[in-house]
Amino acid sequence: MTRITNEIYLPGLRQPAPMPDGLDAPFWEGTLKSEIRVQKCLSCETHQWGPEWMCHSCNSMDIEWVVLESACRIYSWQRPHHPVHSALKDRGPYIIVVVEFPQADGLRMVGNLLGDSMQDVVIGSQVTPVFEQHLEATPPYALLQWEVA
Amino acid sequence: MSDTYNLRGKVAIAGVGETTYYKHGQSPDPEFKLVLKAILAACRDAGISPKEIDGFCSYSDDRNDPPRLANALGIPELRYSNMQWTSGGGGAAAAVQNAAGAIMSGSARVVVAYRGLAQGQFGRFGRSGGSKPVSGQAAYLLPFGMMSAAQMYAMRTTRLLHDHNIDRSTMRSIALTCYHHAQNNPRAIMRGRTLDDETYDASRWITEPFRLYDCCLENDGAAAMIVVSTDYAKELRDSPVLLLGAQQSGGHRSGAWAENPTDYVTSSFKPAAKYLYEQAGVKPEDVDVVQSYENFTGGVVMSLIEHGLCTYENANEILTFENLRADGGSLPLNTSGGNLAECYMHGLGLQIEAVRQIRGDSSNQVKNAQVALANAGPMVAVASTAIYGSEEALG
Numbered sequence: 298m299t300r301i302t303n304e305i306y307l308p309g310l311r312q313p314a315p316m317p318d319g320l321d322a323p324f325w326e327g328t329l330k331s332e333i334r335v336q337k338c339l340s341c342e343t344h345q346w347g348p349e350w351m352c353h354s355c356n357s358m359d360i361e362w363v364v365l366e367s368a369c370r371i372y373s374w375q376r377p378h379h380p381v382h383s384a385l386k387d388r389g390p391y392i393i394v395v396v397e398f399p400q401a402d403g404l405r406m407v408g409n410l411l412g413d414s415m416q417d418v419v420i421g422s423q424v425t426p427v428f429e430q431h432l433e434a435t436p437p438y439a440l441l442q443w444e445v446a
Numbered sequence: 447m448s449d450t451y452n453l454r455g456k457v458a459i460a461g462v463g464e465t466t467y468y469k470h471g472q473s474p475d476p477e478f479k480l481v482l483k484a485i486l487a488a489c490r491d492a493g494i495s496p497k498e499i500d501g502f503c504s505y506s507d508d509r510n511d512p513p514r515l516a517n518a519l520g521i522p523e524l525r526y527s528n529m530q531w532t533s534g535g536g537g538a539a540a541a542v543q544n545a546a547g548a549i550m551s552g553s554a555r556v557v558v559a560y561r562g563l564a565q566g567q568f569g570r571f572g573r574s575g576g577s578k579p580v581s582g583q584a585a586y587l588l589p590f591g592m593m594s595a596a597q598m599y600a601m602r603t604t605r606l607l608h609d610h611n612i613d614r615s616t617m618r619s620i621a622l623t624c625y626h627h628a629q630n631n632p633r634a635i636m637r638g639r640t641l642d643d644e645t646y647d648a649s650r651w652i653t654e655p656f657r658l659y660d661c662c663l664e665n666d667g668a669a670a671m672i673v674v675s676t677d678y679a680k681e682l683r684d685s686p687v688l689l690l691g692a693q694q695s696g697g698h699r700s701g702a703w704a705e706n707p708t709d710y711v712t713s714s715f716k717p718a719a720k721y722l723y724e725q726a727g728v729k730p731e732d733v734d735v736v737q738s739y740e741n742f743t744g745g746v747v748m749s750l751i752e753h754g755l756c757t758y759e760n761a762n763e764i765l766t767f768e769n770l771r772a773d774g775g776s777l778p779l780n781t782s783g784g785n786l787a788e789c790y791m792h793g794l795g796l797q798i799e800a801v802r803q804i805r806g807d808s809s810n811q812v813k814n815a816q817v818a819l820a821n822a823g824p825m826v827a828v829a830s831t832a833i834y835g836s837e838e839a840l841g
């Protein structure tokens with residue numbers, strides 16, 4: 298299940314912008330449409346993340362963007378306690394996870410694990426996407442977050 | 447040794463030097479002046495004039511560029527101006543390696559490998575203020591509160607503990623060992639500050655699984671090493687310290703963004719180890735003392751395993767304070783106090799300590815040390831590692 302929220306998990310951090318050369322614009326357009334878009338090679342069908350101009354497997358430059366099904370699980374995690382940014386000074390601990398998509402060549406993405414900041418995090422747990430929309434930002438964007446399924 | 451490798455014993459470290467090491471932001475001198483002081487100290491140690499230098503090697507986008515250094519030092523000919531790209535301090539051994547390449551090819555005659563760091567002046571790696579939008583890899587990390595160096599390597603360590611049943615006590619032993627060694631080292635920032643199990647266990651989380659004492663310091667200072675041919679080194683010093691091998695190392699897609707390296711739970715030393723020992727003509731069991739870069743203790747555990755100095759299976763038994771200490775341990779580690787307790791000079795201090803061990807003048811001298819290994823940068827996209835030895839080690 299996919300969820301959309303306007304609740305900001307970590308307010309005040311720097312906002313993302315597509316790369317000036319356009320490489321990852323489809324990803325950021327996708328999150329605003331609640332889609333997880335990643336690269337897939339048209340020649341050898343390898344999924345690729347982060348984005349690059351070339352398929353790392355066969356070196357083809359014919360790459361398309363595909364929408365991933367949401368099935369994925371926690372690959373690793375950390376719980377920061379020390380504030381690394383002034384906006385986090387009074388935030389307290391929070392959770393960052395790496396999630397992996399076994400059906401897409403094991404590619405991984407980084408996001409926050411929503412919910413109780415002190416929850417037990419179990420590697421291998423199924424998680425579902427939450428699109429955290431920042432529609433008042435200039436320009437608007439959405440972050441891909443996660444919660445335990 | 448294979449004919450493929452011809453570095454072994456051809457170049458030597460003629461001199462080493464560093465400035466006073468300062469706590470973060472406390473250097474009375476600006477960074478560039480610190481580098482000049484370190485180079486002068488290394489030249490004095492080598493017994494050469496700074497005017498003999500004709501090459502410079504550094505790493506990690508060092509801000510103190512060779513053209514300005516050569517200008518300041520009044521060097522007659524600048525023949526080699528070199529930078530190794532990596533993240534963190536992964537290039538400390540690579541700078542020595544590049545210097546060695548320049549010497550062996552005849553591109554230069556006296557090369558200084560150096561690193562300057564005034565974090566008070568310029569800010570720490572990964573400390574991210576500002577409010578401008580970020581793009582590229584940063585856009586996949588910063589909005590999620592992932593921006594500090596500790597955060598970049600925490601999740602690999604989580605996976606190390608999970609996949610290989612490594613006990614957290616291995617990380618504690620490494621921290622305790624570094625602080626123990628710092629107590630005898632007059633250069634060490636943490637001299638006079640001891641660390642015990644209880645203090646470590648009670649220390650605050652920076653980011654789980656790293657506690658405060660798992661993390662490197664923030665410091666100001668500079669360090670330099672003078673690299674010359676072994677022939678020239680013998681004119682300068684009776685028994686020079688030889689470079690036996692040096693290797694840079696990154697695995698398949700080790701630089702892939704947002705936690706996508708193919709092999710995730712790695713210090714990045716798997717490719718290096720197989721070349722390093724063959725180059726050096728030694729085996730892991732020949733290594734008398736190890737300087738293993740601690741950005742974070744979990745990375746040291748991975749590094750020691752990937753260098754063949756222990757295994758995933760026996761790491762919990764081998765990596766104890768008793769085994770890691772210079773006075774009587776079977777695997778003496780970070781005998782200067784390292785990045786945790788001597789100074790965080792992005793690892794050049796660890797290379798220098800390896801040289802001191804072979805000379806026999808470390809403040810935590812390992813008896814009859816003939817072979818010393820010093821690595822740099824675990825978990826970064828490109829790490830580097832080197833083995834130093836005495837003439838006796840050449841056999």
Ligand SMILES: [Zn+2]
Nearest residue numbers: 338341352355
């Ligand atoms: Zn392909």
